[in-house]
Amino acid sequence: MSNIPETGRTQRVQIRLVVIQILVFSLLLTLGGRLWYLQIRNGQEYTDEAKNNHVQQVVQPAVRGAILDARGVPLADNETRLVVSASRTELLKMEDDGDAVLTRLAAVLDMKPKDVKDKVRLCDAKTPQPCWNGSPYQPIPVTDEATTQQALQIRERAEDFPGITAEPTAVRRYAAPGGANTAQVLGYLSPVTDEEITKAQDTESPYLRSDQVGRSGLERTYDRELRGKAGVTRYEVDNLGRVIGQAANDPAEPGASVVTSIDARVQSVAEYELDKAMKTARKEFDKNTNENYKADSGAVVVMEAKTGRVVAMASLPDYDPNAWVGGISAKDYDKLTTKKSNYPLLNRAIQGQAAPGSIFKVVSSTAAVNAGYPFDGNYPCPSSYSIGGQTFKNFESQGYGSITIGRALEVSCDTVYYGIAHKEWLKDGGTNPKKNPGDWFYKTAHQFGLGKETGIDLPNEVTGRVPDRQWKESFFKANKAFWCKDGKKDGTYAQQIEYENCLEGDKMRAGDSVNYSIGQGDTLVTPIQMATIYAAISNGGTLYDPTVGKAIVSGDGKTVQEIKPVPHGKLPFTGSTRDDIDEALAGVATRGSAAWRFGGWPQDKIPMHAKTGTAEVYGKQTTSWFATYTKDYSIVMTISQGGTGSGASGPAVRNIYNALYGLDAEGKQDLKKALLPTPQKTLPKIQPDGTINAPKVKPYDPDADKPLGEGQQALAATLGRRD
Template sequence: MSNIPETGRTQRVQIRLVIIQVLVLSLLFTLGGRLWFLQIRNGKEYSDEAKNNHVQQVVQPAVRGSILDARGVPLADNETRLVVSASRTELLKMADDGKSVLTRLAGVLGMQPKEVFDKVRLCDAKTPQPCWNGSPYQPIPVTDEATTQQALQIRERAEDFPGITAEPTAVRRYAAPGKANSAQVLGYLSPVTDEEITKAQDTDSPYLRSDQVGRSGLERAYDKELRGKAGVTRYEVDNLGRVIGQAKNDEAEPGSSVVTSIDARVQAVAEYELNEAMKTARQSFDKITGENYKADSGAVVVMEAKTGRVVAMASLPNYDPNAWVGGISGKDYARMTSKKSNYPLLNRAIQGQAAPGSIFKVVSTAASVQAGYAFDGNYPCPSSYSADGQVYKNFESQGHGAITLGQALEVSCDTVFYALGHQQWQKDGGLKPKKNAKDWFFKTAHQFGLGKETGIDLPGEVTGRVPDRQWKKDFWKANKDAWCEQGKNWPKKKDFGTVLAHENCLEGMKLHAYDAINYSIGQGDTLVTPIQMATIYAAISNGGTLYDPTVGKAIVSPDSKHVRVIEPHSHGKLPVSAKTLKQMEGALAGVATRGTAAWRFGGWPQDKIPMHAKTGTAEVYGKQTTSWFATYTKDYSIVMTISQGGTGSGASGPAVRNIYDALYGLDDSGNQDLKKALLPTPQKSLPKIQRDGSIDAPEIKPYNPDSQKTPEEQTLAATLGRRD
């Protein structure tokens, strides 16, 4: 028998019972609290989620709107293709992650297995193209060029191809009417990313995982209007996935069409002539370097002078935007992004920066007048100009005696502008600038719109550079450490790079005399883009208004009932009086009739279509000269540039003349045939779009440079070659 007293045993039993009661009550309170949290606090949320567990969504992509030229010719539209897609979700359920299925699929499609594997892998920081950067839960296109026979094989042998579909699908098509490539203007599409979906969740235009979005050009600029709204059908299913009813159906809404100011015919001419000019330049000998010009890239802009609307915009090297449709291949992606191919994705009309050379002299002329120099005053034009122990030569060391500012523009006299730029630098205090320094040459450039974006409706525009005093300070701060490190090797090393680094380390923040002198003729650290210069020369033509360049002209709803016209907008006026502007116009007309561009405009009907021009040959350290040719009439401004192409009139001049001939229907003698003229006056009306969205677009024939010539002239051209 136990020696424990009866009272002690009873107390222990009571304590145990109390503990058990506390545990039971705690458990009941916990369960009750959890039940309250699930049923009352978050009841609606979990109820909605439970409902969604029994709803499956089927997305019907919206038909993307077309991009049309000014007359309604499709530049980008849609066509039906047989698209073969693979579902990663289904493939990953298989023991080998679907490799055997994809291998069989490659055999049917005539592709290598690795090609197919690469197409369906997901993109990340370490995975090169091709890869899939869209949602992993939507079918991934393997090819959009499947034949009917291939599609039938896949569908008839469905048991051999689980997770694979072959369906007719509307896909993007870049039509290149009349061989007008327009790649950088149009841009391209690729699947939306998870990050983009998250960012757009709370906007009025959220993304679905099946969406394709614009990545550059007009496809990106007008993505919201073009994309439309995808349709979503929601099906109720049971726990076995069987459809038991339809919950909701949102119809797809097609995207709107974007009518542009681009004329496909003129675009084809601009692309052809730019390419021909570059080919010709590569066959021309550069006396300075002792080898042919490289002519590695170029751009041309054709703009309506009175509105800023872009009629044509070409950039070389270019690419085929159709390569992105259905997923880009590794080979194509490497070519488009490699240094060897010189980055064809760049739109050099808005992203190419270079020193402008003498086409900048219209800015320097206006600056001189603002600074108090008379336009018709007499200014010495010697063969060279000396300052601070340095000699700055006139182009080809030619002198012209005492001339006016207008004549300095005509003959492109560097030394006149050297002296004016240097004098203004001295008046402003030189190396020790006054507090109230006028800086007319820099101020005027900013007033002309340089050093900032023009506002064109294309993404990725760069600002160029006006190297004023503030820029010098900022640039010095950013580069001081690197300059000083390299400059330590001086004076043991006296190569150009080391000497320059040493000088910049000590005084790189100061605006020197040589900075002001070189700047006055568009050299030194000055950078501009072709679109900036086309805007400036258009403003001189129209009386001084700087328009925001635009490519989009109107947004047309799918049923054509609603049309939103994109009106021209101005971002400023030239800081030039009407009198000075008229004087500058006279000088620029003189450039085309008796100045540096006259040899390119022989036979031009100056009395009927006054031509104004300015040539530019910009020197670039370590490279061959950059060719610039800036022109305008009462209707258009055209600016062309060729990197490492030689002189302005020599390389770009003939191509610009040929574009004008095509626009106005002119032959070599200046005779006009309006039947052959592509666009003798800018297109004002919009194309007529039917209620079903169809357009009676005119047919575009590929550009034939000899179409302007008579049979006799064609024979002569074939014998002597095209006009140089």
């Protein structure tokens, strides 16, 4: 045992504890002083330095989804190109605002300096195209067609090109498989604007400054699905721009693909035949104007009769949507927007409005039956019909005696409809209508879906017009001052009309009613409306929302969202009336006004139904209409200033049907040559990796000089051209 007393040990322990306490206190005092030095004494200095550290976002654009035809053929997809871009932010930091850099860049790219500078200027109300309508903080593409040599020059001489980048980028491509342009249906892209970014920032699908946005067509309708989600990596950087850490990483999600009901092969045929029909019409002489037909625009719609799905949709004049990729040039922009170009950006299948002429008579026939006039009753068909001092002629002034409504449809007798419409006008009170007029002809048109949108999944569809009493009153109020100012009782024809409108333009006159009954006057329809109506007659009366989109397939191919056909109404006729109209329209194709265009058609195997239309337009040549259907499809074609329905549009519609069903000029069928003898129901096969193996599409190149078959020649000689 130790000899040290217990009290001594206790004293030593106490001393050690005191020393430890002093050391701990000293350390705390030192730390406290250091904290005071950092936070109080030099706090502002370090705060200022910390402010210079910030998070920098690097955006990886998502690959935009493809737009595919019904068999998986790409109509719009992406390809890798060398894109040269300019940072406007960096250029504006230079003394000359980057003028010298852009001039050197123009020399490398074999472009004019002015063209390069125009591309990087910002768009406003006073700045013409080309200009940049996207965010000024986003790199602005100068060209997406740089060669490898040009890109290497820019990257190897980086000191000569500050603010300029040259790198591979996925850009949009509109493939036009088999020559199927499909421009107005597909639409085009352009950069997102600051205003759009602000509006969308609180939505489920906000925009990034690097985004391209669909501006028309399917690119616009399905923009959210196609766009995907851009990847964003956030880096912490110091005030010298050095990366000091990674804050977060959100990987990019590729956009979904949209499978459409368009068949690229049929689309190619439709575009070719419409173009050929218009060129042929321009060679025909118009005896009414003593010059050839102008045939300045046209459209055609091919639709599945039982679903409303659009198999082909063509509009002329058209354009190349690739012109928008990478920024549009001034020359190309003028081609698309000037009056001389006749506005090819318009999709005339859904935006072209015209009087329908005799293809409207399916509406008038239904209205007559619903108003109490038997379909198989007898009605006079004289060569003309007089009301007061005004005479309304039958087409080509031909009379057929006493005929039924069905026969009136077959031979397109106007005066039968004049007589019924005039009687209904008188029954409703004439120019002084009774309190609740029947207005069967106007009511029925609305029930057929006219005067409103069909609901097609394409933007900017127009409504057309049903000139009923309500429209008449509104139109009168809007134009009365002008009519009363410029109208003259003994002036030109137009001034006389203005004078009459000034006196009683709000009244429904007898002339208005009889003209309306044959699809003339102020009535306006679109090709998509008439294709929907004729498809509904084919399927028994169901009106469908026309659709182009058929399914949305996720980027990995694991999720497929089908777009089902949606009905929006029923035609206002009984089953027996539908059958009567169906039989009459079959008669149009076999013995009526369209028979000379369907010589040799296998009516027993593929019943054809048709209606021709030739609409008069004040100050212009007649509009050609041809509306048809089988059990599978409805096809409607129109050509502005193109002449008669069967004359201008008939051959083209016949050729489209021939391609669909694999028929030759004599009506013999070869299913091996048939493009789509029945509508396609299945979706294209999707591989496990999300890709779709698409078949190749051969260009449509028929024998343009092939003569009419014997049956067609005989009928053409016998019947001649009619409405």
